[in-house]
Amino acid sequence: MLLIMLLIYTTASRKMRHQCFEAFWYTHHLAFFFALGLYTHATGCFVRDGVDPAYTHVFPFYDPNHCLGYMSWRFTIWPGILYFGERSYREFRARRATRLSRVLIHPSGAMELRIIKPSFKYTPGQWLFIQVPEISRFQWHPFTITSAPKDPYISLHIRQVGDFTHALGERLGAGPDVVARMTAEAMRGTDPETDKEQGQMSRSTFTEFNLAVNANLPAVRIDGPFGAPAEDVFDNQVAVLIGAGIGVTPFASILKDIYYRQRENRLGSLQRVEFFWICRDAPSFGWFQSVLAEVEAAQANPDFLRISIYLTQKINEDMLWNIVVNDAGADYDPLTLLRTRTMFGRPDFMSIYDRLRWAIEGGRYLPGSTAQLQTKVGTYFCGPGPVGKAVKAATEKNSGATVNFSFAKEHF
Template identity: 30%
Template sequence: MGALSNLSDFFLYGCCSNGFSSGSLSSLRKFVQKWKKRLTNKHEFLNYWAAEGQKLIVVSIWFFINIFLFTEAFIRYFYYISSITVPTGVQKVPFFVALARGFGQLLNFNCALLILPTMRTLLNVFRSLKFGSIFPLDKNLVFHRYLAYWIVVCVIGHTLGHYLNYACCWQLYDSATTPLQACWWNKFGTTGNVLCVVMFIMYAASAKTYRRTKNFTVFWYTHHLFVVFFVLLLVHGKQFWAWFFIPMGLYALERIMRNLRGSEMTIVKRVHCLPSRVIHLELEKPSFRYESGQYCFLNCPMISQHEWHPFTISSAPEEEFLQFHIRCVGDWTNTLMDVFNPAQRPTVEINKPTTPDGSDYLIRVDGPFGTCAEYVFDFEYVMLIAAGIGVTPYSSLLKHFKFRLDAASSGQAPPLKIRRASFYWINRDEGSWEWFSDILNQLESENPDFFDIHTYMTGMLKAEDVKKIMFASSEYQNQSSTKDNVQQSGKVDIMVRALHKYEPQSSDEMRLDRNDIIVVTEQDESGWWMGTNTTTKQTGLFPANFVVKVDHVTKMVDSTKRNFGRPNWDAEFSEVRRFVEKNSPSGKKPKVGVFVCGPAGLSKQVYSFAVDKSKNSTVQFVFHKENF
């Protein structure tokens, strides 16, 4: 360890000669220092291994296979070219041929491997096996993407080696009168150059900033050039068929199974267009069984017969319908919004939607497919962190927890292994809270010891909204001499949510359904309040003990867990760690599952705190990231 530490110090001083002052630390030195701590500090290493061990094992195996394949091909062809005789006047450069062949063998291996991470059915099979947990299956698309990056490097090396060889030895190729002709004169040169053009088109349309805007359809169709890509590879590479034979067979089976699963039409039972351009779809429950947190691919024949898009299931397995919450941000999803809400009204609810000819709306569903959310049940304590529409997998999980808790309390199911679920939802748009506020209120009120729910509003609020929140808050009301003073001076109405159903007993009373939102216009000491039901628009009296106060933004119970601004992850992780340490037996190192579904910046931030808060602690935070 001492030698390793000295070596890293030497490297740092060599690269960063201006010393170790904190103000001048470069990103390179920070990177080296981070790895120095991981490799020289036992606790740092164990924490990092717990978080990234699976990925490191797979990447290391892949790396050494690449080293072996390149070295073997390079040496073999170098000695082969060195041993052959060429005509007088022709320069023989075995290094260029060996370089091209070495990278060519890497292309055989990596191009054959490239298609495997996209086989969703194969990944599901691996998840169901006992040894499947040793693979980082949730990183499949990340692995696919980095394989594609590495293939570009291999293509550059392979092409450069061949072009330099043609420049030196073009006379060896019949009918070639110039080096440029030698590059194109046979099928290998032609297919190789065309492959580069196909790759350029596919890679350009796959750029994250391009495909995640309004260009997903372009990405979808250009990515199907992979058929042309692999056909050209089979013609170009003499040995590629041997590498590609098994992956090609598996992919053919995958496509057959996808077509069989996706051929079944599912009836749309209900559509609810929510604020912030979110569509809540309720579908007739298909024949397959699914677990909480899984996702499906949806196809709407009215939009496109061949275009499929992945969406997380937001309903629990115990619910009557299959539900999806879809945020409309791309071309396909915006078209879906136009189909059900052509007038672009803020909210629309359609029960049993039908097409213009009176028939049912039909959607094809392919799935379900697993995600890291399935590992939630391996922990006694979990932190579920969502940003915006990333709440959908956790909506399914939280509702499933509720069903399981109720079943366990009645003796119909074994108790959950999970003892506490801490949920953090970060939203920028005020209207987004309406997606799941009903569910969250129910969970928080009925199982407060199990569900620990925190909300964060990060978007800008209007001055009127700030005024409503401040004057209607419990803290302000408790400090006021009378509740009437608040309403008379501040002119701010109190907002409440119905906890129970209430049937009116007289003409001046109004009916309440569970989770109705009421704006209170008058409060009375007798326990009867006057207000307007925002759902039914009815005005009347109602009993105060049937409602609970909520804030104006989230429509959730007013408490210290309703926050404005970004989360303080240091405080949140510390609080969870204290709770777990207090409620866990001594001598045991409990694990807390940390699950994130949100943008990359949020995931990186949470990951760093999960690793940091596991240091010198009896609690281990295990990080999982949903693909978002």
């Protein structure tokens, strides 16, 4: 039992989960044998209340009258029934028939899997487990749902960073060589105005694999959906969405759902949305650009959604020259092809939240709001821990009687 606890503990670290998810997954199934150990470790009078001195010379140093026996079943039987019932239900639920309908790859290397929508409902920001039996019959991997509930499919954006995702990419024909070639082509780019006129978006162009080549797409199984912190985003008056790198995936579904809700006038309490995306390199803008462009173009009220994009990549001289040339007089940003201009460096969240609080308290941010009413601002973050700590510190410092900043972190 101690060995099982040691294995479970050592493979539960964040680094191990990201770099070797298989070790984390398999060792945590040893918890079943740990439970069996709880039921059996009291046999043979292993646990006793004491040893009578008159019997200490008798092997194996115990008297049956002093045995405590096994008692922990009284405390574990009902949780055990609930656990195995839930596992059985999930196994049954995961056997529902579904399959891949389309496979796309974006210049950033992210694969987009579009799955025929099964018979379940989900809300924006939720996630699910996916299994590809052809790759592994035992591994289930969690991914955030990036499609909106009203989309006719379920989409998952997957970055190739581990053994499973690399194997999946190779199986779908989206291995490292394909990703490297597409990224190089995306970085070359073309003129933004020409792209817009021709209906093309060079840095956001995705490739849909030829169905003749991928006619035999692998079968998939899904288990979910499961809840996430961003489910209550529409209960706030102001929502601040902050994604770093691939951590932007939970907000793809939310922004799409905002787009649909705006068309149906069903935004609830939500009056303003602040969206921040921090990227390390320019190609990463590719897969999410089409979603942002669609939502940005649909805004009848330009103040409802404000997009702020930050690029932390070190800019070399050639790239700087290309940005300056393409940006001069252009209506769209040369990197993202959005109306919103890209900012360089890391955002100062303490300053951002300070300005937001002053604008709300001064009545300039939400028309019609008064100082007597508390404004509820929900912050939803997904990304690296250090950035999350900075955002949380900014929300805690600026939260007060008139503006209540809440913070929720999505783990990925």
